[in-house]
Amino acid sequence: MKTLEYRLGVDVGGTNLVAAVVDGSFRILSKVSIPAGAHRGIDEITGDIVRVSRMAVEEAGIPMEKVSSWGIGMPSCINPTTGLLVHANCFGWKNVPIFHYLEGKLPLPLKIENDANCAALGEALAGAAKGRSNVLMLTLGTGVGSGIVIDGKLFTGADGMGAELGHTKLVYDGRPCTCGQKGCLEAYCSATALIRTAREAVGGHPESEILALAGGNAGKINGKTVFDAAAKGDSLAKSILDDYVSHLTAGLSSFITIFRPEAIILGGGIALAGDALFGRLAAKLPKLTFGAAQIGVPPVLPATLGNDAGLIGAAFL
Ligand SMILES: [Zn+2]
Structure with missing residues (x-):
């Protein structure tokens, strides 16, 4: 994988929404965190997920066209068939059509996955288990x-x-x-x-x-x-x-x-x-x-x- 490839990753938690631009060598080029405001409605929270994502790209100093993908970790299981977010306790969300709120809001292909799964993939790719595939x-x-x-x-x-x-x-x-x-x-x-x-x-x-x-x-x-x-x-x-x-x-x-x-x-x-x-x-x-x-x-x-x-x-x- 080329170093000159940039990807956008977001970690959605009940306390903070954090976004980062990561290069092909798994280096974090920028990281922006804003309060999650978990008591608010879904339109406002997902709007802020988009906003913090844009902020991370701006802070990295690279044009959006050079970013190849957008991935979001959420505190819930995500059904890949229906696109429904099953249950995010911290936001009080149940069976939310999460892609409806986020897809197309940035000109990037979007993937959403459970946050613990994202952490496991991160450690396998770049952390304690780097170089191991199982x-x-x-x-x-x-x-x-x-x-x-x-x-x-x-x-x-x-x-x-x-x-x-x-x-x-x-x-x-x-x-x-x-x-x-x-x-x-x-x-x-x-x-x-x-x-x-x-x-x-x-x-x-x-x-x-x-x-x-x-x-x-x-x-x-x-x-x-x-x-x-x-x-x-x-x-x-x-x-x-x-x-x-x-x-x-x-x-x-x-x-x-x-x-x-x-x-x-x-x-x-x-x-x-x-x-x-x-x-x-x-x-x-x-x-x-x-x-x-x-x-x-x-x-x-x-x-x-x-x-x-x-x-x-x-x-x-
Ligand atoms: Zn149990």
């Missing part, structure tokens, strides 16, 4: 987002509703999940799940370092508090983390068995824990994974692009 990515944050790249292309399944690794069943009839089901991986492996487990556990262990690090206020416990307390040798924190990593390992081992990716990328707040997370995973994963004794397990790597992954992935849809 990659899974999970984002361990408020929920668990995911994307699947097979042979260098996103896999999204029928009606674009697949690739939801966060909602695969980890425990039959287990913890309730935000999706309405029970026992999903997200209910055990999101940052929210880790924090909730820790807040509940300190009730029976007021002596725990977790509570001390949170200033005695269980409501102030976050993911980092648990990792920090474990690093100080706190037995409750170590046991909570052990349980958390065991559940995550069980999920990843299943995904490896199904897909045999060349790498798994972990993003989101939890992935910032570094070796405290990745070291524990590397120790457990071979013991739980089919075929590990014969062919090992693929590397589990921290995401490297942060929020730029979604922009680069969107640009290269």
